[in-house]
Amino acid sequence: MEGEPTLRLRIFDLNCWAIRYLSRRRQERVRLIGDTLRQDGFDLVLLQEVWSEQDYSELKVKLASCYPFSHYFRSGVIGSGLCVFSKFPILDTLLYQYSLNGYPYMLQHGDWFCGKSVGLPGSRAGVTAPLLSPSLQLHAEYCRDKDAYLPHRLVQAWELAQFIRHTSKAADVVLLGGDLNMHPEDVGIRLLRGWTGLRDAFAEAMHFEGCKNGCTLVPDNCFTNNSELLPFPLGIRIDYILYKAISSFTVKCEELKTTTGRAPGRDIPFSDHEAVMATLHIQRQGQPAGATLGTSDPALADVVTEARTEVAAGLRAARRQRYSTGRMAVLALLLLLLQAAAALGTLAGLGTEQPFPKLSFCLLAFLALGVLVLATGLHLFHTMEVKKLHGTEDQMGMVLRALQERP
Amino acid sequence: MEGEPTLRLRIFDLNCWAIRYLSRRRQERVRLIGDTLRQDGFDLVLLQEVWSEQDYSELKVKLASCYPFSHYFRSGVIGSGLCVFSKFPILDTLLYQYSLNGYPYMLQHGDWFCGKSVGLPGSRAGVTAPLLSPSLQLHAEYCRDKDAYLPHRLVQAWELAQFIRHTSKAADVVLLGGDLNMHPEDVGIRLLRGWTGLRDAFAEAMHFEGCKNGCTLVPDNCFTNNSELLPFPLGIRIDYILYKAISSFTVKCEELKTTTGRAPGRDIPFSDHEAVMATLHIQRQGQPAGATLGTSDPALADVVTEARTEVAAGLRAARRQRYSTGRMAVLALLLLLLQAAAALGTLAGLGTEQPFPKLSFCLLAFLALGVLVLATGLHLFHTMEVKKLHGTEDQMGMVLRALQERP
Numbered sequence: 001m002e003g004e005p006t007l008r009l010r011i012f013d014l015n016c017w018a019i020r021y022l023s024r025r026r027q028e029r030v031r032l033i034g035d036t037l038r039q040d041g042f043d044l045v046l047l048q049e050v051w052s053e054q055d056y057s058e059l060k061v062k063l064a065s066c067y068p069f070s071h072y073f074r075s076g077v078i079g080s081g082l083c084v085f086s087k088f089p090i091l092d093t094l095l096y097q098y099s100l101n102g103y104p105y106m107l108q109h110g111d112w113f114c115g116k117s118v119g120l121p122g123s124r125a126g127v128t129a130p131l132l133s134p135s136l137q138l139h140a141e142y143c144r145d146k147d148a149y150l151p152h153r154l155v156q157a158w159e160l161a162q163f164i165r166h167t168s169k170a171a172d173v174v175l176l177g178g179d180l181n182m183h184p185e186d187v188g189i190r191l192l193r194g195w196t197g198l199r200d201a202f203a204e205a206m207h208f209e210g211c212k213n214g215c216t217l218v219p220d221n222c223f224t225n226n227s228e229l230l231p232f233p234l235g236i237r238i239d240y241i242l243y244k245a246i247s248s249f250t251v252k253c254e255e256l257k258t259t260t261g262r263a264p265g266r267d268i269p270f271s272d273h274e275a276v277m278a279t280l281h282i283q284r285q286g287q288p289a290g291a292t293l294g295t296s297d298p299a300l301a302d303v304v305t306e307a308r309t310e311v312a313a314g315l316r317a318a319r320r321q322r323y324s325t326g327r328m329a330v331l332a333l334l335l336l337l338l339q340a341a342a343a344l345g346t347l348a349g350l351g352t353e354q355p356f357p358k359l360s361f362c363l364l365a366f367l368a369l370g371v372l373v374l375a376t377g378l379h380l381f382h383t384m385e386v387k388k389l390h391g392t393e394d395q396m397g398m399v400l401r402a403l404q405e406r407p
Numbered sequence: 408m409e410g411e412p413t414l415r416l417r418i419f420d421l422n423c424w425a426i427r428y429l430s431r432r433r434q435e436r437v438r439l440i441g442d443t444l445r446q447d448g449f450d451l452v453l454l455q456e457v458w459s460e461q462d463y464s465e466l467k468v469k470l471a472s473c474y475p476f477s478h479y480f481r482s483g484v485i486g487s488g489l490c491v492f493s494k495f496p497i498l499d500t501l502l503y504q505y506s507l508n509g510y511p512y513m514l515q516h517g518d519w520f521c522g523k524s525v526g527l528p529g530s531r532a533g534v535t536a537p538l539l540s541p542s543l544q545l546h547a548e549y550c551r552d553k554d555a556y557l558p559h560r561l562v563q564a565w566e567l568a569q570f571i572r573h574t575s576k577a578a579d580v581v582l583l584g585g586d587l588n589m590h591p592e593d594v595g596i597r598l599l600r601g602w603t604g605l606r607d608a609f610a611e612a613m614h615f616e617g618c619k620n621g622c623t624l625v626p627d628n629c630f631t632n633n634s635e636l637l638p639f640p641l642g643i644r645i646d647y648i649l650y651k652a653i654s655s656f657t658v659k660c661e662e663l664k665t666t667t668g669r670a671p672g673r674d675i676p677f678s679d680h681e682a683v684m685a686t687l688h689i690q691r692q693g694q695p696a697g698a699t700l701g702t703s704d705p706a707l708a709d710v711v712t713e714a715r716t717e718v719a720a721g722l723r724a725a726r727r728q729r730y731s732t733g734r735m736a737v738l739a740l741l742l743l744l745l746q747a748a749a750a751l752g753t754l755a756g757l758g759t760e761q762p763f764p765k766l767s768f769c770l771l772a773f774l775a776l777g778v779l780v781l782a783t784g785l786h787l788f789h790t791m792e793v794k795k796l797h798g799t800e801d802q803m804g805m806v807l808r809a810l811q812e813r814p
Contacts, residue, residue: 095506
């Protein structure tokens with residue numbers, strides 16, 4: 001092993017919170033992020049929530065000399081918000097959009113419109129290793145006690161794990177950076193780590209510097225909504241850098257840093273999230289280590305079971321909503337038909353006089369039509385939701401059977 | 408190479424055209440398909456357009472003894488229609504839903520509701536090879552001369568090719584069976600084959616038996632809409648079995664068969680498509696053949712350029728539609744605001760009398776509201792379409808640059 005070439009890889013990961021017209025001091029912060037990245041010379045930069053393509057273009061121009069390769073992932077109505085800057089050539093990219101991502105009618109939680117995705121750039125780092133470094137963001141958690149989006153986030157975590165398992169087989173090293181919107185002990189994180197074998201840079205780092213417990217949403221950050229952090233006075237950790245070596249390589253995390261409520265040497269932070277910076281050592285081993293897809297951890301079956309129970313609860317809720325929206329649509333249709341019959345009856349001279357004034361009759365018909373269209377749309381949406389939750393439950397069941405049959 | 412174990416793999420692929428209430432003699436045909444599959448003992452069965460989960464369940468029960476492993480892929484409103492039956496264990500599955508799949512308002516072309524996808528079961532065939540065998544269906548072609556869906560189908564072909572490239576790296580053999588809805592010389596097929604290195608079982612088969620030119624939509628089939636086949640009196644070939652060996656294996660197509668307008672020994676066909684049946688020989692080589700991802704064919708750059716031109720044309724059309732739906736929404740909003748101002752004016756007693764009768768005023772307001780909602784929805788949809796077409800154009804450009812830089 002001694003004497004084999006070693007690659008020292010410096011990675012920068014940040015949820016930039018750069019929403020046009022909504023994020024405070026956006027342009028100033030994006031400029032600051034660009035300046036810092038240009039000065040500090042990382043090898044790989046994974047950014048999330050760069051919602052404006054113009055911000056990406058400006059960063060691209062500014063960083064062209066030190067990060068000659070970059071990619072912006074497009075999806076959804078607004079975009080995926082994901083972009084990658086790299087010192088090494090990006091050979092190829094693939095975007096996987098999660099099949100479930102919240103509800104279009106929850107306008108105040110804009111997740112549905114974002115087309116949340118995992119973007120996969122495949123690059124070749126120096127002479128060493130084909131590298132897969134997905135950048136991603138999962139559905140936000142808006143209320144921890146009554147988390148209506150948990151099944152969606154679990155489906156996303158599962159799809160992400162499956163995506164990584166299936167795409168990483170020929171890579172030497174997999175790096176994953178992003179805002180997972182999950183606490184370290186949450187079932188989604190345990191599922192993702194257990195099923196892919198990814199290691200948490202914070203837990204493995206030989207040297208750590210930054211916010212206590214590696215938190216990335218902290219009360220010291222002036223953009224943080226402190227009421228959200230009331231149950232967690234130290235902050236929470238929801239931004240991660242995860243990694244694993246697949247073939248004849250070993251990866252070690254030499255150092256992990258986070259910013260601490262403000263950008264280094266400035267009085268404002270980069271974003272409402274803290275940046276995560278890791279220094280990894282990648283070394284070729286003499287012997288191929290063998291594929292380490294998944295873990296043989298006996299606790300994995302428990303984690304999959306726990307996640308499957310949550311998905312099943314989500315499936316029951318989605319079925320109830322599919323039923324109630326379907327019933328609403330049928331009722332609206334019946335009302336419309338009744339009105340049509342009454343109108344026809346009046347026209348044919350069956351009744352002597354119309355029982356309602358014309359205006360209210362007309363208003364009621366439009367109301368019924370509106371309800372019909374809306375309820376039908378929602379019914380279709382919840383039907384898709386049921387299909388996906390059911391499909392995920394099935395897949396998890398298949399994996400559970402395989403895990404239980406394994407000696 | 409001699410003396411190495413050989414696997415003889417028999418594959419059955421069929422677009423079943425099993426749409427509840429719409430497909431003619433559906434139940435009879437599904438029973439017939441089940442009977443044939445049970446008798447003939449294939450190793451792997453890839454079915455498309457099994458839209459009813461009940462049909463799948465019946466097939467599953469009937470085939471349990473000879474195909475102990477099966478999977479049904481769930482997506483979209485109606486489902487993906489994809490299912491797989493296998494003699495070998497299915498270790499894992501992954502479903503990739505294409506990001507573009509027609510328009511929700513084209514109700515007569517139901518593609519949008521189907522959630523067209525590629526389903527990827529990973530299985531282990533005997534002692535030999537991890538096998539990836541995606542089953543899939545791409546967007547239908549409704550009018551060849553003026554094919555409005557060509558850019559969508561090209562995005563799907565591109566996503567399919569990328570999906571296969573990224574997921575197949577550790578497989579020994581990749582098999583792909585399905586209804587590609589493209590003629591063999593179409594740019595989408597050339598793109599898919601060129602960019603993945605997949606070989607066409609029909610072109611490679613040592614022995615062929617079936618419809619002339621391997622056609623799978625033929626005038627002899629009593630369910631075929633003959634007016635569609637007028638420009639192609641012999642029929643067209645749109646169902647394919649494609650394959651490639653990745654690592655230390657070779658694959659040869661010993662035999663390819665299609666049904667010829669009716670099921671063997673019966674007077675009705677399985678479906679409006681012909682079934683495709685291939686016998687493949689998979690043999691381990693002494694030396695690893697090396698990954699053959701992509702081809703070094705110099706014509707590949709031309710194919711990608713051609714596809715990119717079509718996608719760019721689709722992008723221009725999508726931008727025009729995004730603009731016109733946006734304008735329509737703004738006009739509707741203006742009309743609504745004008746009406747609101749007029750109503751407020753009347754209420755405030757500014758005008759002496761309302762210029763319109765109440766009923767027409769009210770009807771106009773509802774009309775404007777309806778147009779606003781519809782146009783906004785369409786605008787969002789076309790915005791997503793623009794993002795995806797733009798993203799695909801970008802990816803193709805990146806690949807083109809890499810191809811041109813390659814010596």
